[in-house]
Amino acid sequence: MRNYNFVLSSFCVMVLLIMFYSRRKHLPTWRNRFYLLLFIVHAITMPLNVSIAYVNDHYQHFGILFLYILCIVYSTLYELRAFLFYCFSATFAPKHKSRNLVMFGVLLFSYLYILGNLFIEGLYHAQASEMTILNTSRDFRYFCGIFYGFSAALLVATTKNMESTERMSLVFANLIVAVGTILRLMVRSILFIDLLYTLSLVVIYFGVQSPDYYINGKTGLFNIRGIRTYIQEQYKNHVSLNMIMISIENYVGMKQLVGNKKMKKLLQIIATKIDHQYRKEVCGYIGSGRFLIISPSPLDFQEANTYFRDLFSKPLEGESSNFLSFYLSYIDQSIQINDLRELEEVIHQATAQTQYLDTDARVVVTNDDVKIYHHRLQIEDATNRAVENDAIQVYYQPIYNTKKHRVSGCEALSRLIDDELGFISPEEFIHAAEHLGIIDRLGFQIIHKVCRFIKKHDVKALGIDYINVNVSPLQCLDEQFPEKFFKILDSYGIDHGLIHVEITESTFVDVELLEQMMQKMSAKGIVFALDDFGTGYSNLTRIIKYPFDIIKIDLSLTWSYFKGENEFLPYIIKLISEVGKDVTVEGVETKEMAESLSSMHVQHLQGYYYSKPIDENQFVNYLQRT
Ligand code: C2E
Ligand code: CA
Ligand code: CA
Numbered sequence: 001m002r003n004y005n006f007v008l009s010s011f012c013v014m015v016l017l018i019m020f021y022s023r024r025k026h027l028p029t030w031r032n033r034f035y036l037l038l039f040i041v042h043a044i045t046m047p048l049n050v051s052i053a054y055v056n057d058h059y060q061h062f063g064i065l066f067l068y069i070l071c072i073v074y075s076t077l078y079e080l081r082a083f084l085f086y087c088f089s090a091t092f093a094p095k096h097k098s099r100n101l102v103m104f105g106v107l108l109f110s111y112l113y114i115l116g117n118l119f120i121e122g123l124y125h126a127q128a129s130e131m132t133i134l135n136t137s138r139d140f141r142y143f144c145g146i147f148y149g150f151s152a153a154l155l156v157a158t159t160k161n162m163e164s165t166e167r168m169s170l171v172f173a174n175l176i177v178a179v180g181t182i183l184r185l186m187v188r189s190i191l192f193i194d195l196l197y198t199l200s201l202v203v204i205y206f207g208v209q210s211p212d213y214y215i216n217g218k219t220g221l222f223n224i225r226g227i228r229t230y231i232q233e234q235y236k237n238h239v240s241l242n243m244i245m246i247s248i249e250n251y252v253g254m255k256q257l258v259g260n261k262k263m264k265k266l267l268q269i270i271a272t273k274i275d276h277q278y279r280k281e282v283c284g285y286i287g288s289g290r291f292l293i294i295s296p297s298p299l300d301f302q303e304a305n306t307y308f309r310d311l312f313s314k315p316l317e318g319e320s321s322n323f324l325s326f327y328l329s330y331i332d333q334s335i336q337i338n339d340l341r342e343l344e345e346v347i348h349q350a351t352a353q354t355q356y357l358d359t360d361a362r363v364v365v366t367n368d369d370v371k372i373y374h375h376r377l378q379i380e381d382a383t384n385r386a387v388e389n390d391a392i393q394v395y396y397q398p399i400y401n402t403k404k405h406r407v408s409g410c411e412a413l414s415r416l417i418d419d420e421l422g423f424i425s426p427e428e429f430i431h432a433a434e435h436l437g438i439i440d441r442l443g444f445q446i447i448h449k450v451c452r453f454i455k456k457h458d459v460k461a462l463g464i465d466y467i468n469v470n471v472s473p474l475q476c477l478d479e480q481f482p483e484k485f486f487k488i489l490d491s492y493g494i495d496h497g498l499i500h501v502e503i504t505e506s507t508f509v510d511v512e513l514l515e516q517m518m519q520k521m522s523a524k525g526i527v528f529a530l531d532d533f534g535t536g537y538s539n540l541t542r543i544i545k546y547p548f549d550i551i552k553i554d555l556s557l558t559w560s561y562f563k564g565e566n567e568f569l570p571y572i573i574k575l576i577s578e579v580g581k582d583v584t585v586e587g588v589e590t591k592e593m594a595e596s597l598s599s600m601h602v603q604h605l606q607g608y609y610y611s612k613p614i615d616e617n618q619f620v621n622y623l624q625r626t
Contacts, residue, residue, distance in 0.1 A: 010198035024211035031091035082144035089151035093158035110143040169207020219271035222284035240333035251289025395613035451492040496525035555587025
């Protein structure tokens with residue numbers, strides 16, 4: 001007598017899950033379609049499995065034709081289930097047409113095999129005297145083994161960059177089925193393969209497939225994760241997409257003004273309208289007051305414009321007056337976007353752009369925009385590679401001391417020459433490193449190299465009193481920065497006074513943190529220079545407030561003075577000197593500039609007149625020559 005308890009319980013679980021799953025909102029992706037199909041086929045296979053077992057035990061009571069049909073239907077579905085499992089897994093891997101074809105071929109072959117058994121009697125055979133289905137049914141399980149094996153291999157090989165919980169649940173689900181299949185071949189009296197199968201689908205459900213993971217709780221629309229999953233699949237299948245982004249103007253400010261609760265309600269109202277108006281499209285809320293409508297077929301931008309203008313001009317439901325305004329951005333399917341990352345950059349930039357527009361204006365993303373984003377991403381990749389390989393070089397630019405009448409210091413400047421892109425300007429890759437969050441690694445690599453340089457050459461004997469290194473204000477966010485910094489210096493046994501730190505004033509982040517850090521480091525002998533003084537963010541109180549010893553005048557200010565566009569450079573220099581700080585003027589390109597600045601009592605001069613930034617050996621030669 002067989003034990004059917006497992007099948008019955010898992011059947012109930014399946015029915016409940018199917019009911020629950022199919023009533024929720026889904027992304028129109030193949031992944032979801034395969035998953036739902038898998039559910040359904042599994043749910044049908046289960047009672048069939050029970051029937052087969054029962055019929056096998058009581059075959060005498062059934063007609064031969066019936067037995068054959070039952071066997072064929074059962075084994076066909078059994079194979080189909082395994083095939084769908086493969087199809088589902090394949091949606092996580094890059095597209096591979098021939099692999100899919102081979103798998104489909106295996107399915108077809110297994111079907112031929114099943115039908116062929118009508119004549120050959122290998123897989124099952126039914127006779128009036130005896131019916132054996134399961135005894136000889138090992139062969140067709142081997143076909144299933146191919147599907148499961150491929151699924152497992154695919155998942156292990158291609159899901160490396162997935163979230164670990166997602167990856168774990170997929171691999172685990174595969175493992176359960178594999179173990180189940182092996183056990184099934186060993187123990188035949190208990191029908192538990194279906195239970196394990198159900199378990200596997202449940203694991204997948206909670207790991208990756210639950211519709212709730214893809215829905216934004218605030219609005220009921222798809223969330224970023226959902227949108228990402230959808231777009232990723234479309235791009236993988238070379239489907240181009242049309243998109244409209246609706247951004248609420250000054251969302252952060254508005255939220256503060258009306259409060260979280262009310263803003264949430266407003267978002268809900270807008271979401272309901274969007275969902276209603278764009279029923280066939282994929283609608284998402286991607287945070288910060290931004291809604292996205294996506295469709296493979298063209299979207300009428302003009303119509304959207306009219307619709308949203310109309311929507312936002314009337315008071316939203318339950319409100320006495322309307323105070324929200326919006327921007328539209330439009331991405332046409334002719335825009336060549338290669339991958340999700342690029343699209344996210346495009347959306348990010350489109351959002352940034354709308355902030356500078358008049359209300360109700362729109363941004364139409366063009367291919368030229370995308371080229372710029374594409375370039376930016378290439379730079380990011382190159383920067384990543386360079387930091388990964390510690391391949392960023394350090395060049396040195398001399399700094400001339402007007403009192404000592406000689407070069408007494410230098411600035412260390414990063415250089416990146418990429419195999420693919422060639423020379424990349426430091427402005428670009430430093431910005432990329434900041435954006436990627438690897439600026440601290442880059443910064444420490446530079447400090448290591450500067451220390452190695454100092455160790456290798458007797459720089460003091462060459463007349464060098466200090467070397468300036470640039471530190472991004474973002475690096476100061478790390479509270480451990482000073483410890484890490486000194487650890488490097490001390491490991492090379494380098495005198496702290498030899499290193500000056502330049503910090504750009506334009507991007508001061510957390511002012512308090514910065515101040516703490518500077519105090520800590522000043523106490524241990526580090527000299528600070530305020531970089532780029534005279535660009536946008538100039539603030540004289542900062543000069544006084546922070547423990548900067550040196551102020552570096554930006555070359556734009558220098559040049560505008562020498563071009564006669566401003567007259568206040570001498571006053572600034574005087575003012576800084578009066579508060580007891582040294583001045584370094586950048587961008588000194590001619591003898592006249594150098595002489596004029598010396599007469600203003602500027603202590604340090606830096607610029608092409610003395611030298612461009614040069615590599616280590618050239619710099620040592622330069623010092624020996626002068
Ligand atoms: P910065 O710190 O203001 O560096 C001075 C820049 O002015 C350097 O550009 C230098 O080559 C250039 N320069 C100096 N004198 C002259 C001159 O007379 N004429 C002209 N036309 N240019 C002159 P560079 O090397 O391209 O660096 C650009 C910026 O990238 C730097 O500006 C700095 O903000 C950043 N940077 C470079 N290396 C690093 C680094 O290791 N870490 C960080 N955080 N930033 C770095
Ligand atoms: Ca600098
Ligand atoms: Ca500078």
